Amino acid sequence: MSGNPVMKIRNLEVGYYSENGFNIIIHDLNLDVNEGRILGVAGESGSGKSTLAQAIYRSLKYPGEIRSGEIIFRGKDLLKMETQELRKMRAIDISFVPQAAMNALNPVKKILYQFYDVLIAHGKDPEENMERIRESVRMVRLDESILYNFPHELSGGMKQRTVIAMSLLLSPKLVILDEPTTGLDVLVEHDILKDIREIQRKTNITMIFITHDLSILYEMSDDIAMLYAGEIVEKGSHSQFLKNPMHPYTYLLTKSIPRIGVKRENIVKLKGNPTNYDPSNRGCQFITRCPYSESFCSESHPDLIESDEDDHLYRCMNFPAWRKKATI
Amino acid sequence: MKIPVRYIINKIFLFIVVLFGAITLNFVLPRLIPGNPAETIYQDVVKASGGAVNPVYLKQLEAEYGLSHAPLYVQYLTYLSDLFHGNLGVSITYYPVPVSTILAQALPWTLFLVITSISISFFIGNRMGRYGGINRNTWKDLTVDIFSMFMASFPAFVMAFIILDIFAVNGKLFPLGGAYSSSINAGFTIPFIISVIYHAFLPVLTIVLTSLGGWTLGMRNNIIPNLNSDFINYSENLGMKSYQIKSIAYRNAILPNLTGFSMSIGLSMSGVIIEESIFSYPGVGMYMITAIDNLDYPLMQGIFLMVIIAVLVGNFIVDLLYGFLDPRIRQESG
């Protein structure tokens, strides 16, 4: 089941400057992205998922800063690259579909010329690559006529599709999708997600899919990394997550999702609020919300443990003990 | 290309409303000013002729100058109908020259100064703001900021005097005043054009310097959010070159600055009116001061009206341009 990792993240530490000093958002993060699969990164507010997306793409801006770590992509550390080198990689090797796609397009330029700009930026002649543009637009199931429109003349879904087409224009190897459907209508969202999945199957692009909406994440992803308070608390495949969750957070969160046909009484209520990474907490970051915590949970910080299952990691010192208390 | 018809209609309507308001204001304001110009002149005449003037002459003067004792609403209607017929009346100070003749002489020079200086300061200011914004929080930005803040905070007319002193009085590089050299005759000839540009240099320089700051700071503050905007981030994420990114941010930041452009026409007009008296430029500024000194209602109103119309038309043109430049507005024609 495991593929060879196209990207390896090692000991990544990211945070933001604020009035109170440097706030760590992502703490000591290690992650492999397997080729040809969709890696879903899930997390609630404060988990650092968007920061992670930007850090991976090195698009994090001040006051955000990557403190330390390595991001190895095809044998090279992205964090050590010069900006020009990095720029040349973008859209060609790694691409990005942003979170607020509504505003991701330049409002004063027609779509076609925005495609042109991408080509020009990478030294390609726009006129010669016209067919390529058309193709990528067709790929996201848009009519070619949108090329001659301004962004504001398109609906939200069309804009999002345009952005996806633009990000995939130069056939990148890895695409990072940061909440690509947030804010869209349910039906549109559903369609776009289906299309993304379709494109991925066809082209076998590796994707990192980031969202706060757990149901969607589960629907889309082959592999899942669950973030909580800036740390990966569990990483595994889709089925491993559903069938054999090894971290209480994963388990409880999955159970808290309202679903058609599930009675309210059967939906788990997770106490407390999602939190940011708290450096003063020397124990488990989830301890404040964990119903299964033991006294040792607060004494030391749990490491990411490899389970006996293939490529399934978790960060809990109380596993499998807690599972006995939980009724699956 | 689509034409934003509704936008234009909207703007025309606004133009008319504001124009009408300004016309009314124009009627009311000079009438607030106490004093009677005919009396002042009559008094001088009486004194000069040792009292040998018939008092009927005063009435005659009043009639000649179009001063009326009719009820205010009648005066207002007369005023409107005269205006409608393009009749701005006869100047009292320069009797019997029609106000329109004086305006035809003076207004073009003022407009020339205004348009030239606004265009230049808009261009340079935006470029400077772009430079500061792109290099924000560096010493380059700080230099640009402090320079423009200082320029914006220095009294404009003092600046004018200092520039005049440096370049014309002591430096003797530029002429002391006037619109063109007195040895050249007006006409569409190269020496004349060069002379006009040369004479306009110092006034334009002063207005540009003093109005630069606003543009620079405005542009800087516009471009910074734009540089952090989603579409810039996305452009960076697509690996665009820095000049592409700068130009995208600039294009987007310049649109809101363009609305400031229309407002600055009025402001520049104010500046120009003051600069004109300092640089002896033959625009409406000096006429305005003379008109007020002599209670020359017709001239005052004529200048006021023409300046307002010029500003309004300027606004209108900028608004239209904005409509064409911003696709979000242009779209509304659909």
Added chain:
Amino acid sequence: MSQILRTESISKEFMVRKGLVTGNTIKALNDVNIYLEEREILALVGASGSGKSTLARILVFLYRPTSGKIFFQDQDVTKYKGRKLKKYRSDVQMVFQDPYASLDPYHTVDWHIRRPLILSHYKGNVEERIDELLEMVRLNPPSYYREKFPHQISGGQRQRVYLARALALEPKVLIADEPVSMLDVSLRIEVLDLLSSIREKLGVSIIYITHDLNTVSVISDRIYVLHDGKVVESGRTQDVIANPSDSYTRALIEAAPDPYKRL
């Protein structure tokens, strides 16, 4: 059970003004007839643009309907103004979608709950009542939350503060416009549960407006599906979800995300 709130052929047109002279009208609602029974949780479901939020706003008279009538407790309230409108609004309260926008950032939690009490001339002990309301929305201890400003508490807590504010007027009907769509997954069920318990404890009727059929199935008794300003389907929640008769409803059900499903 009797009908507490009822609409009769509500339509709403918006003038989208594009110039001073011209404009387009957009029909946001077209001949909508719904009713709400006492102690009922009613779901209004639809995608964006279906008119569900417009309907909610019409029901609290943030908009006036273009035509049609609204009956509250069998009284025609459509033309209410001034005092009567105020009274009506204290009976029909609304909860907004975005908890980050519905509380005034410059005032404390205490203020937010105190104001409706003062405005409705609350007879009892205001301080106690505030504590009581905060406890009712499960913000314990109340004294901890009272002096907090909105930015000092989380989204779920804000939404609960807002509920307390709405409940301070002791409304008979609560209109909740997507109250959980902006919340984190782990907090959603908490708020839904709270709504449900409010209905049970206080006997408040609730109109729950959402695009998310998952939550609808969890909480509501009855459902109206809106599409392009029209009611396309209605009935008991289980029935509709189990046997959708309209294609639009089916699409909505199909699009409702399910973690156990794969795309």
Added chain:
Amino acid sequence: MNIKDNKKIVVAISAAVIMILSSMMVLAAPAMSQNSSGGIFANPQTASNSNNTSLYLSPGPTPAFTDNFNPFNIWSTPAGIMGFIYEPLFQINTYNGTVIPWLATSYNFSHGGRNLTVYLRHNVTFSNGEQFNASSVVFTFQTEKKDYDEWGTVKNITAINNYEVEFNFTQPQTQYLFYIGSTVIIPKNVWEGKSNPANIQVTDPIGTGPYMIQSFSPQKIVLVKNPHYWQPGEPKIDHVVYVDYTSNSALSLALAEGKVEWASVFEPNVTQLFTANDPAHNHYWYPPGQPVTLLLNNLIYPLNISYFRQAISLAINRTAIMNIGEYGYERPANAANILEQQMSYLNASNAQMANELAQYNPQKALQILEAHGFTLKSGSLYGPNGQKVPTLNLMSVAGYSDWDTDITLIASELSQIGISVTTTTPTNSVLSGDVTDGNYTMALYVDTGIGPNPWYDYSGIQGPVVPIGQNAYINPERWNASAQFEKYFNNFPSAITNSTQEADINGMASIMLQQMPIIPVVYSADWYEYVNTTIGGWPNAAHPYWIPMPWYPGPSEVVLLHLYVKSNAPSNSGLTNTDYDLIAAVIVVAIAAVAAVGWVRSKKMKQKE
């Protein structure tokens, strides 16, 4: 079609249109107002040919010249130019009464001053070739009498023959010679049959004067000499160029550089800025003119008391006002309200009193007041009735900065004798309106008439006492002049001999000094600067042959005809206009070059990246 380019074109076109429109407007403006034939593309004519001599003059700051040379509005801008085009019968020096026969050769009063016969000059033609003779003169005066109700006491104007005109007065009127003699004569053929002639805009003036309009623009008027001028060998200067300067300082600077050779401008630092620049050639002469007076409302207590007014006069430090407010240019005035040049009219006792009352002497002022029961208690003056003297208001005109300084000085000086004074500075028209209406207490003002002898000076201060609230165009101080004063005043015009005239003047002066209805403060200075690098013959303090200001239509012609081109004129050391044009061309080209280079560089930079 490339849509992107399309938009750029729109921007470019609109920018270009705006620029072109504005430049067209600029270019069209002078063309529109230029009356010389030819449109915008007309061949430019060189106004100042280097072979010819030109006199550059500026009558004072004005926004621009207007293209109207109507002889009925002789004072309208550009001031003074009318005197070069139109001429009067006599040139009369208002300083000292000297009369030069001009278009007339002589005059004669008869019937005890009831008849004036004027003998006209032969062989004078108007610039359109029309002969100057009695018909033009009669036409001129009759038009004025008919249309403007002037010449109230003139009964008839008749031509005795072609070169003799007789004026009939209803009463003896020797002083009308000044008004009649100063009136410019217009050609009958040109003006005949025109109703309301003052309302006509005259762009092509026809007169008998030494110069004619060659070209007009709002910034510059060029006059060329009239080849058929009646005075042989005159004028000696080929061109007179009126140059427009819009402000005092601009004109001052132009003067300092010799770009203007004759001007009348107030310069606060004339020695430093003007004469120091070229002491050999830059000169000024500020002869004293009409007195600036402290106008007192004679109907208001305590200003209705004559000794109180005298005390005020004594309390004013005229030297301080001269030095601080008037930059040392305006000399203290005598108390008799008579021009400095006309002081010889006064007898010894009057002259002494006029000087004494104008001397700063606050002690004496207090003595006078205390002698009449006024008391000074803790800095405030109390009247004989024991009540505090009311606070008085003193006005001057906003923007007349020297006067504004003067009134603060006067206020502080009066406070030394216990009179508290507030100051306000309304606009000119408001002030004159208020003065006319009597709606004031004190004001700094010029209240005297202009004329060749003191009778004119007094003409402004006498007359009926008009109650406050009604218009008084003369006697605005509302002085109830004694019957004796009126008698002297009315007797003067019928007096033929000098001795009777002097007796009348001294009679009036004596009453004036006793009563001091108004208080002369300083003589206003008649600003006059000249540069004698190339042109000589200027009037100055050493040779004060005539009134020197270029804005004064009659006198300026007299001065102009005295001017001549110096034979060994040194070359102008300063930058000439041609130099400026050269610099201009260089600068414009340099700016264009820098811009072009910058543009090309930025293009290249972009391509490189």
Added chain:
Amino acid sequence: MGSINHVSGLEKIVGIIRKTKSTLGILFQNGKSATGFIILVSISIFAIAGLFFAPYNPDAYMFRRSLPPNSVNILGTTGYGQDVFSQLFAGAAPTLFIGFSVGILGTLISVFVGVLSGFASKRVNDLINSIVNIFLVVPGVLLIMLFGTYFLGLKENLGYVPTILILIITGWAFGARTFRSVTLSVSKRDYILSSVLIGESKVSIIFRQIIKAIMPVIVSNFFFTAMYGVMGLTFVEYLGVGNLSQVNWGTMLYWAINDEAYLTGQWWWILPPSLMISALMFSFILLNFGLDEIANPSLRIYNKKNRKAKNVTDTQN
């Protein structure tokens, strides 16, 4: 624990002090606003001191004319023989007074009109909007001349009242426009709708909520208008329609220019008031700029190096 409605006087004062402290804290967070604040406070102290300690009577013509700076007259004398430093010193207070009066009153009017139109019916809103537009379009200098002439014509000595009035008349419209759009956007926010739903009156909403929400804009507008007031004062005086008998930096410039001080090299007369005005304006701009950065996080920066160092020590402890 007392609720906020029943705080004692002392607590209130403590609260105010704390609030002031935190406001100042905000000001000092930002280098620009801190500099601006320090300049403004220094000028204010200078102005207050000038009311009491001017070395000579600023009006009195008691020295030789046009003396360059020397030991007696540290900034020399005017062309009329007055002491320049005394004028500068004594003229500071009126200048500041006019700036602040125009700032406060102008802002009040702008807020009133802007908030009113933001809340009024469409028709009233349109009407107010056109009036505001007219005032925005008409060049201020023309209005200054006309109104100035009008007030001169009144000839009553009203001190600085006419000047302040003229500047308010010509300076309120810009703020009104800003407040109108800000109010329109604030009044559409959910929390305002919420207050409408619970039955708050419009007045209560405006005073309890809108004003608080637009406070940063009000403060910024105050600085802007005060700036206009000071700059406008110089224009009013330059055009000669102000009250020239009083000493302030505007009249100083008027007299200096009137005496052609710039041509005769009397820099000690013309530069001090210019630079003081410039410094005052500069402080307003800096404050405005800094406040803008405080209110608008996208403009904000944190001192990277210091924070880093501090953070390191924090973790070491």
